[in-house]
Amino acid sequence: MWGIELNRESELPIKRQIYQAIRDRIMCGQLKSGETLPSTRELAKNLNVSRNTVCEAYEMLLAEGYISSRQGAPTRVTEGLFIEKLPDCVPPAKKSSLRPLRxxxxxxxxxLRLFPRFLWQQILHQAGEEMTLEKYGYTGPQGLPELRAEIAAWLFRSRGLTVHPQDIFITAGATHALHLIAELLCRQGQEILMEDPCHSGMLQTFINKGCAIVPVPVDSQGLQTEHLTEGKNACAVYVTPSHQFPLGGILPASRRTELIRFARENELYIIEDDYDSEFRYGGESIAPLLAMDSRHVIYVGTFSKVMFPALRIGYAILPPSLHKQWGDLRTHTDVQNPPFEQAALTQFLRTRKLDxxxxxxxxxxxxxxxxxxxxxxxxxxxxxxxxxxxxxxxxxxxxxxxxxxxxxxxxxxxxxxxxxxxxxxxxxxxxxxxxxxxxxxxxxxxxxxxxxxxxxxxxx
Ligand SMILES: Cc1ncc(COP(=O)(O)O)c(C=O)c1O
The missing domain is CATH 3.90.1150.10 (Aspartate Aminotransferase, domain 1)
Structure with missing residues (x-):
């Protein structure tokens, strides 16, 4: 009847198959408004199923309002349910003329081949086993306190940076941190000063948030601070001072001082993206800008390069002026990072495996x-x-x-x-x-x- 074909091998119960078949025929207009449905006995016989099964399918259709029935009257299709079907939207297959990468x-x-994957899996497994019940609930928008304490200790021993764990906010990577920062700072198309060139992905993050981008040129030593004349009404300056992306320069002390002075005079934030500074091949690691001014600098770090990108853990170190807003924002967007990887990373740091x-x-x-x-x-x-x-x-x-x-x-x-x-x-x-x-x-x-x-x- 109506071309309904039942698949008796399917995991979808027969009553649901009948319900879906009738519902689809109503929606596409094959079964018209007011049309009478066959009796449950007739349909059951036709489909070779029990009458009970058809009754259950009809009850589902009734409950959702696709059909209506009154005592003594036949069951009918409800009025006004037909909607025109849109053509199937299958994107045309792209013909690739590209060769495999050589x-x-x-x-x-x-x-990734050199990351100690099996060790990480063991630590992850152990962290899962030791996870207390309360961590299965809401653990707060800032991240696990023990992870924040380990990150603070690691930043101290590797970079000489003194940070309080209460200023560290765990994120799903640097991109996520920048997205939240843009959300907090760049109200209604406010300007943001950005290194030019800068990572196109990070630029896009700020563009997506509706920020007006003011480019500041970069040379082999990073941001050219003498060009910081425009954008005094901007909300922030985005920089990669430890290893400028993409040109690779280190911002010298004179430009760092200039940049901090500019931020203080114009009451704006400096967003310091410290994405890969752990890998320096000559000399000591560079002290972050944050060490010079923790009130104007928002520091963003990530474990994507030192561990692996799919971990999706990074962090922002925020001045107290932004703590509350950040917590509210995170709570009402993605709530928090999952605790399992955070717990494993805590262990990875505590046992100096990351070092x-x-x-x-x-x-x-x-x-x-x-x-x-x-x-x-x-x-x-x-x-x-x-x-x-x-x-x-x-x-x-x-x-x-x-x-x-x-x-x-x-x-x-x-x-x-x-x-x-x-x-x-x-x-x-x-x-x-x-x-x-x-x-x-x-x-x-x-x-x-x-x-x-x-x-x-x-x-x-
Ligand atoms: C300059 C810069 N910032 C941030 C990131 C993004 O890091 P994440 O994977 O933590 O989002 C990258 C990634 O390549 C980057 O080059």
Whole structure:
């Protein structure tokens, strides 16, 4: 009847199959308003099911108002339920003309192969076993106190930074922290000063929040503070002072002082994104801007690079003026971070496993950077110059006289190379066309060598 076909192998109960079949026919107009439904006995016979099953299906339709029945009258379809079906929206399959990647120079990728995965799984398992019942409930928007205490201790021993755990707010990574900061600070399209170039993803986070972006140029030493004349009404300045993304410079003391002075005079916040400063290959780690002024600096840290991106744990260190608003905002958006990974990370920090992993990776990444510079020298001779400090997981390289744009990126992809022209991260265009970004942290030395040779072939 009505072409109803029942699947007796399905996990969906037969009564629900009948209910859905009739409901769909009503919605698409095959069964018209006021039309009489067959008696339960007739339909049961037709479908070869028990009458009880059909009765249950009819009761479901009745309860939801698809059909109506009055004592002594036949069951009818309710008035006005037909809605025109929209055409199925299946996106056309994209034909990919791309070759599999032979050189993957994407930026911001730690080497996941070297992360102690099995150790992490054990710690996660143990953390789950030891989780108290109260942690299965709402544990608060700020994050577990024991994790915040361990992060404070780690920042002290690794960066010489004194932070109170009550100023640390756990997030789902740096991107999440920046999103919340934008939500708190940038009211109704207020301006935000941003390094130019800066990470296109972070820029997008602020654009999505409706901020008006005011670019401030960057050179090989980071933000050019002499250009901090515009945007005095801005709510914040976004900077990456320990390792500028993407150019790689370290902001010198004179510019740091200038920046803090500017923030104080104009009553705005500095958002310090410290995404990968743990990886510095010569000299001591850089003291964060936060150490100079904890009232105007909002510090953002992440475990995406020192551990792995899918962990989705980062943190913001906030001045007391923002604590309450932050707690309210978090409570009414995503409530809190899950406690299991937080507990495992607490243990990873407490037992110094993270310290050891960073120490190991610093050696590995430092060596890979050396191999990259050597390969560039071997293959490109003196055609190039490297930008920035010996740090991080990527390198900005200039090839004077060359021009790299989206078309170049596409051409490389067609030849199996993923590489990003620096222009991709620029707010104002046409200032950095001769530069490329090479992510190397996740590549073995041999992959770096063969990748650079391939790049040379493509650039010929
Ligand atoms: C400058 C910068 N900030 C923040 C992030 C994002 O980190 P997360 O994974 O914690 O969101 C990245 C990631 O590449 C980055 O390059």
């Amino acid at each position: 050189a993957d120079f994407r930026t911001g990728r730690p080497d 050891r992993h960073i120490q190991k990776m610093r050696r590995v990444y430092g060596e890979r950077r050396r191999v990259l510079l050597e390969s560039l020298q071997d293959v490109f001779g003196s055609e190039w110059t490297a930008f920035g400090d010996a740090a991080g997981l990527h390198l900005a390289i200039e090839f004077p006289g060359r021009y790299f744009d989206a078309a170049f990126k596409k051409y490389c992809l067609q030849n199996g190379i993923y590489i990003t022209p620096l222009e991709h991260h620029c707010i104002k265009n046409n200032l950095h066309q001769s530069k490329l970004l090479v992510g190397y942290g996740h590549l073995e030395p041999d992959e770096i060598r063969s990748g650079i040779k391939l790049l040379h072939d493509v650039m010929k």
